[in-house]
Amino acid sequence: MSRLYAISGVTGMTGNELVRQILTEDSEDHILGFDNFYASSIETVSDHIDDERFEFFEYDVNNAQQMTDFENRIRKASRAYDEVVYINCAAVVHTEHFYHVNETFETNVLGMKNFMEQAIRVGAKKYINCSTSEVYSMNSWNEDGGVKESDYLTMSVAEHSQRTSYATGKLLTEFFMKDAVDEGKILGCSIRFANVYSKDERYPKHIIPFIINSFKDNGKVVLLENSRKNRRTFLNNYDSCSAVLALMNTDKALDGTVYNVATDEELSIIDLAKLCASKMGIDDPVIEFSGYRESDPERRLLSTEKIRTRTGWKQAVSLSQGLDECISNYLAL
C-alpha cells in the first residue's frame, strides 16, 4: 500500500516527526507538506529536505490561492498512490497565543475546516484532526484513571479568561470531523494530545525547554504561581506521532470520534524542575514564582484506554529518557 500524505504545519513539532516516521528507508510513501513558519523553521526537516519523497511549500493555511495550488498538486500526485491521507497539524498552539481569539479561530477552526473540505474534494480517504486535551478545561482529571473522551466538560468561559478560546475552537473542530465521517464523506478522528514536548524544540515556549534553558542561561527558573500546585503529564513527540500513525492505520478507529493521547507519568511542575536540575548536575536548584494564570486546571490526567484498546498504541519514550534527550540537545545549542 503506497500513500500520499498532505500535512499542514509540517515543520512544527508533530509535523516534522511525522515526516521521519513516515519516510523510513524502505517506504514508498510521498509527502506534500506546508508551513508558514509561524512557530517553526525549515531546519526541523533538514534531514529530509533533499529526499525526493518529500516536497515542502512555504504556504499559509489561510491563504486561498496557496491552498488552491496545494490542492492541485495533491490531485496531480494522487494518481500514483493507493490512498491519500490528510493530517492537519497547522495551528496557533503556544499558551501565550491562547488569548488571541481571532488569530486562533482563523487558523485553528477555519483553517482546519477548509483543509478538511479540500481533503474531501480531492477524494482523500482519511483526515486526522489534531485537537487538544485543553478541551477538558477545568475538569481535566479524576481519581478513576483519568478523564475519558466521553466525559462531560466543565469549561471556563469569557467571564473567567479568554484563555479557553483556544480549547473552544479545537472542540468545534471535533464536531466538524464527526459530521464529515457521519455524512460518509471521509474517514477520520480527532486526537486530544496532552503536553507534547520534543528534543528538537527551538523556542523555549513550552515548560520543558523553558525549564532547561532557564537553568542553562540564568542558573535558576521562574515559574508561575500556579506551579506551586499544578501537576501534569508530558508526551514525547515520538509518541504523539506514533499515535497519529496507529490511528491512521486502523480504519475501524476512524469513526469520527475523539482519542486521548497522553502518558500516565504525572508529576508536579516543581518536581519536573527538580528532575531537570538533577539531570543537569544542579544539586540545589533555585526555583522562584511569579505571575498567575487564570483558568489553568491543577491537574491534567487522561485515560488512554480507548486508543490502546482500539489500535494497540502505547507510550515508547519514558519521561526520564525524553528529558535526557532534551537536555543533551538543548545544552549542545
Ligand SMILES: NC(=O)c1ccc[n+]([C@@H]2O[C@H](COP(=O)([O-])OP(=O)(O)OC[C@H]3O[C@@H](n4cnc5c(N)ncnc54)[C@H](O)[C@@H]3O)[C@@H](O)[C@H]2O)c1
Ligand atoms: N504541543 C502540544 O503540547 C499540543 C498539545 C495538544 C494539541 N496539540 C495540537 O497538535 C497540533 C500540532 O501542534 P505542534 O505541537 O506540532 O505545534 P507546533 O507549533 O510545533 O506546530 C504547529 C505548526 O503550524 C504552523 N502554522 C501555524 N499557523 C499556520 C498557518 N496559518 N499556516 C500554515 N502553518 C501554520 C506553525 O508554524 C507550526 O510549525 C496542533 O493542532 C496543536 O493544537 C499540541
